[in-house]
Amino acid sequence: MVRSHLLRATPEASPLKPASSPSNCRLSLSPVELRLYFIRDDDFKVKVDIFKTSYQNSLFELPCCDKSGDHHTHSDLQTKARLDTIQVHRSTVVCLDTESVPEFLTSLRFSDLFNLPGEYVPMNPEIFSAMRAGNIELLEKLKSYETPMACLKSDGGDSVLHLAAASGHLELVKNIITECPCLLLEPNSKYQIPLHVAARAGRSAVVKALVASVLYFSPRVPEEDRDRLNIYVLKDIDGDTPLHAALKDLHEKAEVSHLLRYQERIRKLSLSHLIMHWRRSRCISFSDASTRQMETAACLVNADQHASFLANKDGTSPLYLAVEAGNVSLVRAMLNRPGNKIQGKTSTLASQLEGRKSLLHAALKAKNTDVLNVILNDDPSLVNERDEEGRTCLSVGASMGYYKGICKLLDRSTKSVYECDKDGSFPIHMAVEKGHLKVVKEILKRCPDSKELVNKQGQNMLHIAAKSAKVGSFLLGYIRRLDTENHLIEEQDVDGNAPLHLATINWRCRTVDKLAAFASTETKILNIQNKDGLRPLDIAELNLQPDYVLRERLTLMVLLCVYAPKSVGWLPTSGMTLRSRSEPLDAKKYKDHINALLLVATLVATVTFAAGFTIPGGFNSSAPNMGMATLADDSTLFFFLVLDTLAMQSSIVAIVALI
Structure with a gap:
């Protein structure tokens, strides 16, 4: 059997088998993929097609033997490989180094390959269980059955x-x-052949055996039936190829396996050790289950690389799944295409890839710069692709706060900083919305003018920060320091709202406090009115809910503290300050609310008081530590007692305040 990873022998016309040759007669080749055609003719010739262009100038030696099997040493047969035909000396036959064919393949009959059964018989439970259990003895009995x-x-x-x-x-x-x-x-009811189910289960050894069987039959199949034997591109009911099946749900499988492996160990750890263990466990990227899936996928990629670019019904290709998994070696193997020119034109990755082409987005989500570099080096044009939501790859990276990925993209081009997404947002807006200060600084460092960009609602980066719940005081302070001329804080969107208006509408009390501090010296900022003629304080009082929501009351309190010194005539100064002017008093409603809070606080106080006396683990009943807590030396008992005491005291304070 010819080494399958180097050669694929295909007969044309009448096949000619190589003459018997001594064991030391071998074909020494560079690692290029060849297809050999043996033709019976007066002049024996070998047609060599070299698919990998990087090896077009490779040298390889062809020692040969004559028809009698005598070995010859032909130093003049060292030839430079081209994309044409190598003519071998007359009366010689190339003798290939063979390796032993697996025993289970030697008895295969080609005539049985397409001899599919016409009528099916239901499988009884005994056979079903035996096949699942690997019972070979029952298989021998099945051979004697009539069915x-x-x-x-x-x-x-x-x-x-x-x-x-x-x-x-x-x-x-x-x-x-x-x-x-x-x-x-033979497919099942989901149109899955055995290679599908073996790949999905991560049975790499079984997959290799199935691939070897197909390779054994491939040289014997006529050209017109060759497509029927290309099982690597067969799709199931969901449009998945076997390579899809090997890579699908890889993250979920890895996570489940990871949790099962450490579940028992985590139960035995103390609180302090649990935190340390959690931090260590985050560094584990792949479990044994996911490693087997990757080995299975690598075997299928080596068998048929073209299957890496086929999309399923969801528009997802195996290459996209491999990028999501962050496996650099597998992505490299898929992108190592055996020829990137078709009829003189360069064939790019984007032109060959089916379905989703947003590979860079997937690499950014996987937070893998190595995969990112591999894709960008293979096809830089993919940086212009957008995902299903119309977002650029820089916007996705900025939204995730992936600083290294952002730097890689900006090193290649800063043009995408000024390209908005489908919703009109720019990368700087996405970074501000998620509160990624480091990314914001990097983008503004490369493109200082990006601070002036506005979205479709006419909102600048300070508007976005005012709305977001994830923006910290450091980011707000940094943006404010950039706004030396108060342009960002005074700018109004299409509804006439300034950043302080939006912070009030969304009840961001901390943001209001920060912006109000910036505006305390500028009366103009506090008195900006939107299209409805409302200032931030007006919005707070009109939108205040009857229920006492803490953040709403805090927001109103901050605004009152800013506006009160300005001696606004209508501003309420009585004890009803933190209540909406239009809010009616309902004594019964508040009485019921207070009673519910009292009940909860009383229950908490009772439970925590009882837990303080019934120590977890109980007490020692024998000397020398009689009467001492069994877990006295465990640090977790100390944390339990501290938290229990705090809970009891807090509930008591709440009860006193509500009475």
């Missing part, structure tokens, strides 16, 4: 090969292939 093994189907349409492949029973799989090679191409 052919290939006709058996489970309720889900799975054949015996599906069941064995999904469970990872390698020897059983080999025996089934030997007996019924037609099951290699």
Whole structure:
């Protein structure tokens, strides 16, 4: 059997087998992919197609033997490989280094490959359980049954090969292939062939055996039937190829395996050790389950690289899934295309990729700069692609706060800083909205003018900061220091709202406090009116809810503290200051509300008081520590007592305040 990763032998016309040759006769090649055609003719020739252009000038030696099998040393056969034909000396045949064919492949009959069963028979529970358990003895009994093994189907349409492949029973799989090679191409009710189910389960050894079986049959299949044997591009009911199945839900599988592995260990840890363990566990990127999935995917990529670019019904390609998983080696293998020129024109990654082309977005979400570099080096034009929401890759990176990825993109081009998303937001707005100060500083450092950008609502970066709940005081202070001429804080959007208006509308009491402090010396900022003629204080009083929501009352309190010194005539100065002017008094409603709070506070005080006497773990009943807490030496008991005491005291204070 010729080494499959180097050569694929395909007969044309009448096939000619190489003459018998000594064991030391071998073909020494550079690592290029070749397709050999043996043709019976007066002059023996070997046509060599070299697919990898990077190896067009590779040298390789072709020692040969004559028809009698005598070995010859031809130093003059060292030839420079081109994309044409290598003519070998007359009366010689190339003798290839062969490796032993796996035993289960030696007895395969090509005539049985497409001999699919015509009528199916329901599989009984005994056979179903035996296939799932890997019972080879029952398989031997099935050979003596009148019903052919290939006709058996489970309720889900799975054949015996599906069941064995999904469970990872390698020897059983080999025996089934030997007996019924037609099951290699047999789909179940979801249009999944055995390669699908083995790949989804991460059975890398089984996948390799299935791939080896297909490679064994490939040289013997006529050209017109070649497509039927290309199982790597077959799609199931969801449009998934086997490579999709190997990579799909990879993150979920890794997370589940990770949790199961450490569940018992976490239960035994103390609180302090638990925090340390949680921090360490975050560094683990892949579990054993995900590693097996990656090995399976790598095997399928080596078998057929073109399947990496095929999209399923969701528009997702295996390459996109590999980028999401952040596996650099797998992405490199998929992008190492065996030829990037078609009819003299350069074939880019974007032109070959089906479905989603936002690979850079996926790399940014995976927070992997290595994958990001690989994609950008392969096809820089992908930086212009947008995701399903119409966002640029720089906006996605800014939204996530991925500083290293942002720097990589800005190093290549700053043009995308001035490109808005579908909703009109710019990357600087996304970074401000999520509160990523470091990213905001980097963008403004590269493009200082970006601070003046406004979205479709006419809102600048300070408007966005005023609305957002994730903006801290440091970011607000940084933006305010940039606004030396008060342009950002005074600018009004399409509704006439200034940043202070938006902070009040969204009840951001801390943001209002910060902006009001900036505006305390500027009466103009406090008196800016929107299109409805309302100032920030007017908005707070009109929108105040009857229920006592803390952040609403705090926001109003901050505004009152800013406006009160200005001696506004209508500003209320009585004890009803923190109540809306239009709010009616309802004694019964507030009485019921206070009673509910009293009940909750009383329950908390009772439970925490009882927990202080019934110490967790109990007390020692024997000397020398009789009467001492069993967990006295455990640091978690100290934290428990402190928190229990705080809870009891807080509830008592609440009860006193409400009475």
